[in-house]
Amino acid sequence: MKFDLLYELQMPKPHDARSEYRCVHEALEQIELADRLGFDTVWAVEHHFLQEFAHCSAPEVFLAAAAQRTKRIRIGHGVVLLPNRFNHPIRVAERVAMLDLVSGGRVEFGTGRSSQFEQAGFEVDVAQSREMWQEALEIIELADRLGFDTVWAVEHHFLQEFAHCSAPEVFLAAAAQRTKRIRIGHGVVLLPNRFNHPIRVAERVAMLDLVSGGRVEFGTGRSSQFEQAGFEVDVAQSREMWQEALEIIPRMWTEDPFEYQGRFVTVPPRSIVPRPLQQPHPPIWMAATSPASWEIGGRNGIGILGLTLFVSVPQLEKLVAAYREAVTHAKPVGKFVNDRVGAFTIVHVADTHDDAIANRGAEAAVNYLLYAFRVLGGFVDPSGRGMQRESAAHEIASTPYRDMIAKEYPIIVKMMKGACTFEDLDAEDMVIVGDVEHCIRKIERYRAAGLDHLICLMQADRIPHAKVMRSIELFGREIIPHFRG
Known part of the structure; x- marks a missing residue:
């Protein structure tokens, strides 16, 4: 028995x-x-x-x-x-x-x-490997000890080589039990209701806040068209779906009972439990992959999670300025304004610049850029192969929004011609790969552009686990103290 x-x-x-x-x-x-x-x-x-x-x-x-x-x-x-x-x-x-x-x-x-x-x-009709995840948890434990501020995990679906993090709330709950002080960045969570019903988002974020001892940062987004199609999300309505969910989730944490009748979601009077430990609720953020998103985030009174892979530092500075202007006129969706600005990029620190290249840091940066462009550009593969490294040329040619994206991000023009190199990315400070001094110089430019948070993607592509751990150690022991001194 x-x-x-x-x-x-x-x-x-x-x-x-x-x-x-x-x-x-x-x-x-x-x-x-x-x-x-x-x-x-x-x-x-x-x-x-x-x-x-x-x-x-x-x-x-x-x-x-x-x-x-x-x-x-x-x-x-x-x-x-x-x-x-x-x-x-x-x-x-x-x-x-x-x-x-x-x-x-x-x-x-x-x-x-x-x-x-x-x-x-809920309006229901009544009638790869364990090793990779264990390595990621080890990385987070080390980051916690070394003084990193937040660990973020992004919700993605169907992206075989790009992301296996389709249930970040589960992964982050595990990470929370192996750490003591690092903030738990549950973001982005995909808010169109075909991905996640707003009630389920509110419940999961609250539970994660409870098991982590009140450490959650709540990031939101809509995802790529490739992923939206898998959940039958109407691309034309995805922004409105996101906005509706964004507005009602904080209310679910602060109103009891909660009741709502909207365009996409209807909730009869119900008590949404549990409530988050942080009161009135965790800080709220949004992913910003287009210039318009930065201003939308500001108007909603939420923080920005941007990226620098397509963006030069002068462009980043303009985006931050546009956000700062918009947030002064915010009508916050939550009970308070979160006016912090973060952006992420590939980061790999090594003992020497040559080591950083040999560790595949440069290769990881270029591969990430190629894959991210295909995801954001709305690539659709009628053959059903999905996104594969060896099919990059075909996928770029099949990306319907490539020309529109190229107008906003000039580096894309080179990439579409197969001429984009690591040196191009490095010259514009779009990635941070090198020795300690090289990386410090780049981060100083980010700070001068107005960035509050640098979000480092270190477990990237095929960089070996031991090299990732060394990168985090160098960053925590030599780079973080430089900026907190």
């Missing part, structure tokens, strides 16, 4: 964010004890709106945290609610797979339909 534990995170009233935090962490302590004592499986059931009965609306996040605090107990992700208004089947498959990876292959997958009360809230 097997012996299991079941969790629904029941919480009699009155309750608040602090009592929810205590409930979650007491449950995690209980699971650690059960693991040591020989219990076979811990199960967590997905429920919604049931204030005293169950606060376990994001069991995948809770279980990812439990997996990092245990060694042998099986992880029962069940039941997962399968009607597709609760969870798109693709998102279920991705989250279960990610949970299996971060738990070391311990997942049991349970399914169900839920109650009619919960179904009505």
Whole structure:
């Protein structure tokens, strides 16, 4: 006979964010004890709106945290609610797979339909490898010790060589249990409701904030047309879908009960639980891959997550200035304005400049640029091959928005001709690859352009894990102190 534990995170009233935090962490302590004592499986059931009965609306996040605090107990992700208004089947498959990876292959997958009360809230008709993820978690642990401020994980789908991070909330819950102080950047989360229902976003972000001890930064976005097509998102409406979700998610954290009737989503009066530990809610950000996005972010009173791979430093300075002007006229979607500006790029630091090149840092930068252009440009492959490294020339030729993007980003013109090199990117400071002094000089230009946060993509392309760890160590020990001195 097997012996299991079941969790629904029941919480009699009155309750608040602090009592929810205590409930979650007491449950995690209980699971650690059960693991040591020989219990076979811990199960967590997905429920919604049931204030005293169950606060376990994001069991995948809770279980990812439990997996990092245990060694042998099986992880029962069940039941997962399968009607597709609760969870798109693709998102279920991705989250279960990610949970299996971060738990070391311990997942049991349970399914169900839920109650009619919960179904009505969602407008449901009542009638690669474990090694890669373990390496990523090791990298985050090191970054936490060395003083990095935030770790970000981006939601992507279907991008075989580019990104396997289709369930970042699960991965970040695992990371939170292995770190102490680094902020947990859950961003970007894709807000068009065919990707993620706004209720599920609010629930998962809140649960992640609870298991991380109030460390979440909430980033939002819409994704590429290639990914949108896989979830049947209407590209023409994706901006409006994002805006509607962006406006109602903070209200779900601050209004009880929450009720809404909108263009894309209708929610009858329901209590959305749990609530985030940070009050009134975590800081909110948005991905900005076009100049217009920077001003939209400013008008919404949220932070910017930009990129420098297509953008020279003078261009970056103009974008920051446009954002700063827009944010002065903000009508914030949340309870406060987050006016911080971040941008990410490929970063690889080595003991010498030659080592950085030999470690494939330059190759990683060029490959990322090529792939990102195809994703952002709306590449569609009727043959169904998907995006493959060896098909880059065909994919660039098949990218419908390549000419429009080229007007905004001149480096694209060279890339379309097959003439873009690492030296081109390096000369414009679009990437940061080299020895410590070389990288410091580039970052100083970013700071002068008005950037608050530099987001470093270090586990990139085919850079070996040991070289990534060395890069993070050099950055943490020699570059971060330079800018905090």
